[in-house]
Amino acid sequence: MTTSQDILALSERLARAGYIADRPLVTTLLLMEGLDRPLLLEGDAGVGKTALAQAYAAAHDTRVIRLQCYEGLDVGQAVYEWNYAHQLLAMKLQEQSDRSVAQTEAEIFSERFLLPRPLLKAITQDKPPVLLIDEIDRADEQFEAYLLELLSDWQVSIPELGTIRARSIPHVMLTSNATRELSDALRRRCLYYFLDYPGVEKELRIVENRLPGINAHLARQVVKFVHGVRALDLRKRPGVAETLDWAAALMALEIPALPENADRIIDTLGCLMKTQEDRQRLDSATLRGLLFTAAG
Amino acid sequence: MRPDAPAERIAGFVRTLRREGYGIGVQETLDAVRAAALSDPLDAEFLRAGLRALTCHDVAQWHRFDALFENYWYPARAPLPNELSAAETIDPRLAARRREQRGGLTGLAHAMDPDNIYSAEIQQIGAGASRQNTLSRSDFRFLTDRRDQREIEVLAERLALRIRRRLRRRRREVARGTHIHMRRTMRRNLATGGLPVHLRFMERRREPPRLVWLQDVSHSMASYSPLLTRFGRGLLRVFPDAEAFVFHTRLFRVTGLYREVNADALRKRLEARNELWLGGTRIAESLASFNQRYAGRYVDRRAIVVILSDGMDSDSPEDLTEAVRVLRQRAHRILWLNPLLGCEGIRVAEEFPPALRAMLDFIGTAHSLDSLARAAEYLARA
Numbered sequence: 001m002t003t004s005q006d007i008l009a010l011s012e013r014l015a016r017a018g019y020i021a022d023r024p025l026v027t028t029l030l031l032m033e034g035l036d037r038p039l040l041l042e043g044d045a046g047v048g049k050t051a052l053a054q055a056y057a058a059a060h061d062t063r064v065i066r067l068q069c070y071e072g073l074d075v076g077q078a079v080y081e082w083n084y085a086h087q088l089l090a091m092k093l094q095e096q097s098d099r100s101v102a103q104t105e106a107e108i109f110s111e112r113f114l115l116p117r118p119l120l121k122a123i124t125q126d127k128p129p130v131l132l133i134d135e136i137d138r139a140d141e142q143f144e145a146y147l148l149e150l151l152s153d154w155q156v157s158i159p160e161l162g163t164i165r166a167r168s169i170p171h172v173m174l175t176s177n178a179t180r181e182l183s184d185a186l187r188r189r190c191l192y193y194f195l196d197y198p199g200v201e202k203e204l205r206i207v208e209n210r211l212p213g214i215n216a217h218l219a220r221q222v223v224k225f226v227h228g229v230r231a232l233d234l235r236k237r238p239g240v241a242e243t244l245d246w247a248a249a250l251m252a253l254e255i256p257a258l259p260e261n262a263d264r265i266i267d268t269l270g271c272l273m274k275t276q277e278d279r280q281r282l283d284s285a286t287l288r289g290l291l292f293t294a295a296g
Numbered sequence: 297m298r299p300d301a302p303a304e305r306i307a308g309f310v311r312t313l314r315r316e317g318y319g320i321g322v323q324e325t326l327d328a329v330r331a332a333a334l335s336d337p338l339d340a341e342f343l344r345a346g347l348r349a350l351t352c353h354d355v356a357q358w359h360r361f362d363a364l365f366e367n368y369w370y371p372a373r374a375p376l377p378n379e380l381s382a383a384e385t386i387d388p389r390l391a392a393r394r395r396e397q398r399g400g401l402t403g404l405a406h407a408m409d410p411d412n413i414y415s416a417e418i419q420q421i422g423a424g425a426s427r428q429n430t431l432s433r434s435d436f437r438f439l440t441d442r443r444d445q446r447e448i449e450v451l452a453e454r455l456a457l458r459i460r461r462r463l464r465r466r467r468r469e470v471a472r473g474t475h476i477h478m479r480r481t482m483r484r485n486l487a488t489g490g491l492p493v494h495l496r497f498m499e500r501r502r503e504p505p506r507l508v509w510l511q512d513v514s515h516s517m518a519s520y521s522p523l524l525t526r527f528g529r530g531l532l533r534v535f536p537d538a539e540a541f542v543f544h545t546r547l548f549r550v551t552g553l554y555r556e557v558n559a560d561a562l563r564k565r566l567e568a569r570n571e572l573w574l575g576g577t578r579i580a581e582s583l584a585s586f587n588q589r590y591a592g593r594y595v596d597r598r599a600i601v602v603i604l605s606d607g608m609d610s611d612s613p614e615d616l617t618e619a620v621r622v623l624r625q626r627a628h629r630i631l632w633l634n635p636l637l638g639c640e641g642i643r644v645a646e647e648f649p650p651a652l653r654a655m656l657d658f659i660g661t662a663h664s665l666d667s668l669a670r671a672a673e674y675l676a677r678a
């Protein structure tokens with residue numbers, strides 16, 4: 001049975017790994033372990049989806065195996081590939097030997113010449129790793145279907161070698177930025193968690209946790225300013241990653257507080273706003289308003 | 297095995313969610329019961345987080361979940377989920393009875409017959425499949441339920457994305473070619489010690505056509521715009537060099553908007569652009585303007601131009617024919633999709649003058665998902 005102590009313990013382990021998670025998220029992570037289901041994380045870019053996988057792995061003292069998805073990703077890049085160059089070399093070396101063709105074939109299509117890619121690597125570890133399948137929405141639907149099969153059978157079939165069964169079942173986390181609609185089958189196979197932008201207090205804790213040297217006054221102003229920016233109609237709202245980048249930039253420039261340094265701050269806003277359209281949206285009147293709110 | 301009482305309450309909650317459009321299967325229901333068993337019985341927040349993770353499959357469901365959870369497990373403290381029916385407005389006792397029937401977190405008085413619990417689950421899933429068949433044939437104009445509309449829009453986009461499979465199909469082995477099939481070559485030349493005497497080749501990758509999407513967004517097309525926009529967005533994601541334009545009395549290039557990665561953000565950005573949605577229709581002038589400003593850059597011999605319009609034009613038919621003739625000289629294929637062709641009694645001959653018809657490679661309707669599927673099939677082969 002999962003108790004409040006388990007939730008608290010995992011929360012603390014995540015915090016030590018630099019990730020501040022609230023109770024529903026920790027509960028979902030515990031369920032992921034309890035029900036052996038993958039976890040599908042959705043949310044805007046920069047809210048901490050990938051960071052969660054890394055922190056979760058650190059909390060369990062295991063490694064993250066990451067598969068970055070993109071259009072055209074296939075089995076050769078995701079599961080395994082043969083090392084053709086080594087195979088050719090091996091065949092040349094065996095040319096003079098009296099081995100039969102069948103023996104040579106068995107030799108060059110053995111595990112020695114197999115290049116495991118992230119999915120195969122993830123199921124052949126002795127200690128269950130965290131398998132992070134990043135931006136699954138960028139992969140094709142065929143790959144998604146293949147993934148579904150792997151996530152239920154935990155085995156990979158290689159025609160020349162046979163079936164490789166999982167040595168341990170990895171903790172699977174999938175992330176999506178809603179670039180395309182994922183199939184119902186995949187969504188239903190997974191637990192779902194929507195990571196939203198954190199509230200002011202939570203984001204403040206994140207900033208203080210990740211940038212321990214930051215002046216508390218500046219940290220609060222930064223977080224309040226970023227919350228004001230997020231409320232604007234922007235093409236790309238700044239995520240937590242951008243808040244951390246900006247706070248680090250302000251620290252490097254030795255800016256002690258926001259309102260008194262408006263001119264210098266303008267030059268650093270590239271850390272928060274990544275398109276020209278958004279940059280123009282923040283005119284001087286809006287900037288003054290945001291600085292005023294941040295100071296309050 | 298007879299499910300115990302909490303299991304019945306959870307199954308009841310799952311049914312409530314299904315009525316609200318959540319797609320929850322038997323396995324999720326069973327896992328929800330397992331999740332509840334994992335938790336401390338008094339820890340309602342664990343149950344809430346667990347059920348939410350198991351039953352929500354997208355962000356819209358995620359945001360609605362809390363209200364539904366409160367309504368089901370804490371009826372006394374939650375507001376009624378939907379508007380009161382006319383009868384309930386007249387007689388408040390009916391609303392009170394509805395509230396009472398929903399039970400509480402530990403209330404088990406109205407649990408369903410446990411023997412039917414699993415068969416009921418399966419029946420509901422069957423009903424979902426037949427509903428989707430009906431939806432795919434429905435004229436989008438007559439879908440008034442917002443949930444049905446959203447579902448069709450999502451399906452339209454998925455339909456467009458399916459073309460990608462054709463465009464990116466795995467390359468087959470061929471006898472002659474320029475790209476060596478390493479795996480096959482390796483196996484074929486085992487007998488020669490790896491010396492590649494017999495080469496095996498892969499077929500050439502087919503150059504995908506360039507798509508030009510010209511969508512009429514005038515008042516007369518307003519009912520179909522959400523469906524066609526999502527279909528168009530899907531196509532833009534499939535065809536790498538695609539360009540999208542919308543028109544009513546003026547023409548706008550909207551490629552950037554249609555390439556917006558997030559569907560909800562696209563909806564908001566389109567809603568904010570008022571100038572896109574106002575006006576009558578001047579198809580001929582809009583097409584002439586396209587020919588003048590954009591055709592040179594975007595329409596070449598591998599371009600497929602898709603025009604979506606009901607043809608209700610205030611310009612003359614001769615001007616329209618002339619504009620299409622100019623386009624015809626540049627493009628590989630021209631498709632015209634007209635949602636009105638799905639209406640009874642409206643025929644191609646009435647909608648398109650013979651001179652115009654002769655220049656179009658495909659004329660189809662675009663009023664429902666099925667009709668879009670036919671257009672998608674043509675696009676995949678073109």
